[in-house]
Amino acid sequence: MIWVSVTISFFALRVVPYDAITAQLMEVGVSSEVIEVRRSALGLDLPLVLQYLHYLGGLVQGDLGVSLLNGLPVAELIVFNVYPTLELALSSLLIGCVLGVPLGMWGIAKRWDGVVGDRRLNVWLPYALPLRNFVIALILSVPGYWLGTILIWVFALELDWLPASGAGGLERLLLPAIVLGIGVAGGVATMSVVLVGDVLRQEYVRVAYGKGLSARSVTSKHVLRMILPGVVAHLNTQAVFLLGGTVITESVFSRSGLGRLLLDAAVRQDFPVVQGVVVWSSCMVLLANVVTTVMQTILDPRIRS
Amino acid sequence: MHLISLFRLRVYLALLLVLALSPVPGFAQVERIIYGLSFEPSGFDPHRNASSELGIPLRQVYDTLVYRDPLSGEFVPGLAQSWEISADGLQYTFYLRQGVTFHDGTVFNAAAVAANLDRVTSPDTASQKAIFLLGSFAGYEVIDEYTIRVLLSTPFSALLDSFSQVYLGIASPTALANVSVDRYQFNQVGSGPFEFVEYVPGDRIVIRRFPGYSWGPQFYVSDSSDWISEIEFRFFADASSRAFVLEAGDAQIVGELLPIDARALISEPGITLEQVPIPGQPLQFLMNTTRFPTGSLEVRQALLFGTQREAIVDAVFQRFSPVAWGPISAATMFYSPVVQGSYGYDIDQSRALLEQAGFVDADANGYYDAEGGNLTVKVIVPPWGLIPQVAQLMQDQWRSIGIRAELESVPTRAAVFEAVSTGDYNLVAWYEFGADPVFLGNYFASTGTLNWTGYADSMLDSLLSQAASTNDFTLRAALYAQIQQIIMAQALVLPIRDYVNVVGQDSSIGNLTFDYFGWFPLLPNAAFVVD
Numbered sequence: 053m054i055w056v057s058v059t060i061s062f063f064a065l066r067v068v069p070y071d072a073i074t075a076q077l078m079e080v081g082v083s084s085e086v087i088e089v090r091r092s093a094l095g096l097d098l099p100l101v102l103q104y105l106h107y108l109g110g111l112v113q114g115d116l117g118v119s120l121l122n123g124l125p126v127a128e129l130i131v132f133n134v135y136p137t138l139e140l141a142l143s144s145l146l147i148g149c150v151l152g153v154p155l156g157m158w159g160i161a162k163r164w165d166g167v168v169g170d171r172r173l174n175v176w177l178p179y180a181l182p183l184r185n186f187v188i189a190l191i192l193s194v195p196g197y198w199l200g201t202i203l204i205w206v207f208a209l210e211l212d213w214l215p216a217s218g219a220g221g222l223e224r225l226l227l228p229a230i231v232l233g234i235g236v237a238g239g240v241a242t243m244s245v246v247l248v249g250d251v252l253r254q255e256y257v258r259v260a261y262g263k264g265l266s267a268r269s270v271t272s273k274h275v276l277r278m279i280l281p282g283v284v285a286h287l288n289t290q291a292v293f294l295l296g297g298t299v300i301t302e303s304v305f306s307r308s309g310l311g312r313l314l315l316d317a318a319v320r321q322d323f324p325v326v327q328g329v330v331v332w333s334s335c336m337v338l339l340a341n342v343v344t345t346v347m348q349t350i351l352d353p354r355i356r357s
Numbered sequence: 358m359h360l361i362s363l364f365r366l367r368v369y370l371a372l373l374l375v376l377a378l379s380p381v382p383g384f385a386q387v388e389r390i391i392y393g394l395s396f397e398p399s400g401f402d403p404h405r406n407a408s409s410e411l412g413i414p415l416r417q418v419y420d421t422l423v424y425r426d427p428l429s430g431e432f433v434p435g436l437a438q439s440w441e442i443s444a445d446g447l448q449y450t451f452y453l454r455q456g457v458t459f460h461d462g463t464v465f466n467a468a469a470v471a472a473n474l475d476r477v478t479s480p481d482t483a484s485q486k487a488i489f490l491l492g493s494f495a496g497y498e499v500i501d502e503y504t505i506r507v508l509l510s511t512p513f514s515a516l517l518d519s520f521s522q523v524y525l526g527i528a529s530p531t532a533l534a535n536v537s538v539d540r541y542q543f544n545q546v547g548s549g550p551f552e553f554v555e556y557v558p559g560d561r562i563v564i565r566r567f568p569g570y571s572w573g574p575q576f577y578v579s580d581s582s583d584w585i586s587e588i589e590f591r592f593f594a595d596a597s598s599r600a601f602v603l604e605a606g607d608a609q610i611v612g613e614l615l616p617i618d619a620r621a622l623i624s625e626p627g628i629t630l631e632q633v634p635i636p637g638q639p640l641q642f643l644m645n646t647t648r649f650p651t652g653s654l655e656v657r658q659a660l661l662f663g664t665q666r667e668a669i670v671d672a673v674f675q676r677f678s679p680v681a682w683g684p685i686s687a688a689t690m691f692y693s694p695v696v697q698g699s700y701g702y703d704i705d706q707s708r709a710l711l712e713q714a715g716f717v718d719a720d721a722n723g724y725y726d727a728e729g730g731n732l733t734v735k736v737i738v739p740p741w742g743l744i745p746q747v748a749q750l751m752q753d754q755w756r757s758i759g760i761r762a763e764l765e766s767v768p769t770r771a772a773v774f775e776a777v778s779t780g781d782y783n784l785v786a787w788y789e790f791g792a793d794p795v796f797l798g799n800y801f802a803s804t805g806t807l808n809w810t811g812y813a814d815s816m817l818d819s820l821l822s823q824a825a826s827t828n829d830f831t832l833r834a835a836l837y838a839q840i841q842q843i844i845m846a847q848a849l850v851l852p853i854r855d856y857v858n859v860v861g862q863d864s865s866i867g868n869l870t871f872d873y874f875g876w877f878p879l880l881p882n883a884a885f886v887v888d
Binding site: 076 | 401
């Protein structure tokens with residue numbers, strides 16, 4: 053799979069006519085003869101297939117190449133930028149879970165209480181689910197760029213509680229993690245709603261209620277446990293997206309990170325850097341899949357047995 | 358129900374956490390400030406990389422052989438106390454200052470300059486700018502310990518200008534020898550007022566005041582008790598975030614504020630705005646003389662008369678820029694005021710020119726007719742510098758002169774080159790910066806590598822090459838005045854606004870001034886304002 057993404061990105065990037073060094077030198081007004089000399093020093097004048105084989109050869113030895121513009125190894129550039137992306141991705145997944153699962157399950161206790169016969173709650177019953185759906189739709193449709201700007205305005209400018217920018221330390225992580233976490237929560241909540249609907253139709257849930265267990269106990273012991281493997285599978289798809297870097301949030305909060313690195317390199321046509329991030333992202337997808345499988349095995353009683 | 362209260366509990370906990378993290382009020386004034394750069398350059402090696410942005414921190418780390426006076430632009434001594442140019446313009450002899458040491462203790466002398474010239478011209482360095490600043494560089498001779506002669510193969514009148522730029526800043530030869538070309542960007546050693554501390558890609562570059570510095574140019578303040586001792590440069594690539602970080606105190610100085618944000622910040626207490634004119638080309642559209650309809654002089658002139666530049670400067674740049682009138686901005690050396698006011702907004706004149714060129718609007722649809730429909734010009738629109746907004750206004754304005762504009766957005770600089778290489782365009786937005794207008798040769802000489810107007814005229818060629826090779830200041834001024842006049846008479850460019858960098862700063866910092874190139878702050882002079 054890594055090979056496929058490497059191959060596609062390698063050739064797709066070279067469809068554009070100029071590499072980073074050519075564009076840079078053209079801008080300074082350098083003659084095409086000089087540019088050719090520079091390109092050949094970097095091996096960019098070789099036939100594409102040969103360049104590709106060189107790249108693959110380096111890759112199997114763990115060599116991601118060097119940036120065309122600053123001569124730094126791509127692996128080193130990734131190392132400099134990976135930690136801010138990792139901490140942001142993981143913390144927003146956590147926030148997404150903590151907010152999303154309860155939101156998705158919101159209202160089921162009331163539904164059963166209503167059916168079983170707690171008349172006090174019936175007043176709220178018709179509103180609980182529409183309200184929940186409204187909240188989910190709202191957070192799914194709020195653009196991160198807008199939310200980030202609003203959070204900066206409120207917490208950094210008006211209240212002066214948190215810094216508006218940068219990476220490093222909990223106080224710089226909180227706002228961007230909330231922005232991304234809320235986005236994740238929308239997806240998690242939607243997924244939870246669907247899964248909860250399935251679980252509630254199951255016999256054993258009815259039996260559990262029938263036995264007189266409280267709504268809380270049914271929700272936490274039976275329903276939550278049954279939906280978790282599904283939630284984890286959904287988080288996998290979100291993680292894949294987040295670990296590749298989150299360009300917009302990184303931009304709004306002026307954070308370093310892989311998204312920023314990728315965007316800069318793509319705009320400058322610094323092919324080796326772009327490819328390096330693609331390789332890294334592919335590895336992360338594989339890793340996320342493995343982690344998901346392991347977690348599902350642990351969480352799902354059926355697979356475990 | 359229980360879930361809800363659990364949720365509430367979490368919210369309270371989160372709020373508590375936030376409160377616990379809030380900063381303690383009355384935080385003492387630090388001597389370290391944060392300076393926001395507009396993006397992270399592709400590399401921080403001045404000899405290798407080309408970005409203007411890298412010079413903002415590194416101008417403070419390196420001294421150059423000569424400096425330009427920030428106000429007059431005249432050359433003043435730097436690491437060279439004096440210099441002589443041979444009558445044929447092929448030999449530049451620099452008499453170097455004695456008693457200068459680099460931050461690592463290495464003594465500055467002619468051998469140090471030689472080591473730097475070797476590095477800049479070495480193929481291993483793969484210099485993207487510095488080597489080209491040397492023009493027809495043909496080598497050097499070390500005359501004695503404090504004298505070095507730079508040799509050229511053909512006269513190149515911009516050489517002193519080049520030696521005043523940070524890209525030819527003089528680095529410690531010991532530091533250059535100690536690390537590989539690629540690693541030098543992490544271990545830079547100069548002889549300037551600040552020493553290099555660290556560069557962390559993606560995150561920051563830090564410099565610290567060098568205590569023993571005493572050999573600066575005449576315009577560096579020699580001593581101040583309130584000076585800034587350490588500066589951390591961070592990258593704020595999202596233009597709209599820059600005003601936020603300034604207001605939030607995340608940075609004390611940020612450049613390239615969006616005009617609309619700058620307008621809002623004017624009334625903000627505690628924040629001061631500096632408007633710094635940048636010499637070089639204005640925001641301009643180069644007009645293709647080899648393609649219909651801009652091949653016709655009347656059409657090019659009609660486009661100039663039909664563009665209401667004041668309205669564009671008002672709307673897009675919030676009046677933070679002067680209107681541009683010629684191929685170089687008013688802040689540039691040898692700018693000629695004769696072009697000022699030419700082609701003022703005049704719809705009637707514009708329409709008269711088009712009719713003179715034989716265009717009619719037979720179908721009375723508001724646009725002049727051309728083969729296959731309306732008279733149309735194709736404009737290449739890159740995304741930076743608010744060019745898309747400018748192009749849209751121009752498109753609107755040209756409706757009233759009966760010309761339809763087809764805007765083609767391109768995403769990157771390389772994409773501009775690609776679009777231009779097809780020849781299928783009438784106007785293309787492009788500009789570069791520089792104090793010496795020698796760059797005009799690239800654009801308007803018939804063999805120029807960036808001759809996107811396609812204009813070829815032997816008279817203009819000879820003026821440009823003379824101006825680039827003579828060292829007679831008065832003659833150069835006369836030549837460049839004539840060049841600017843020809844370019845405007847031929848209507849080769851549509852200039853919009855002179856580039857002005859709007860810098861926002863915390864009012865606690867005083868005496869923030871910029872060098873003649875405009876981009877680079879003279880940070881050794883900046884100091885905290887003491888109440």
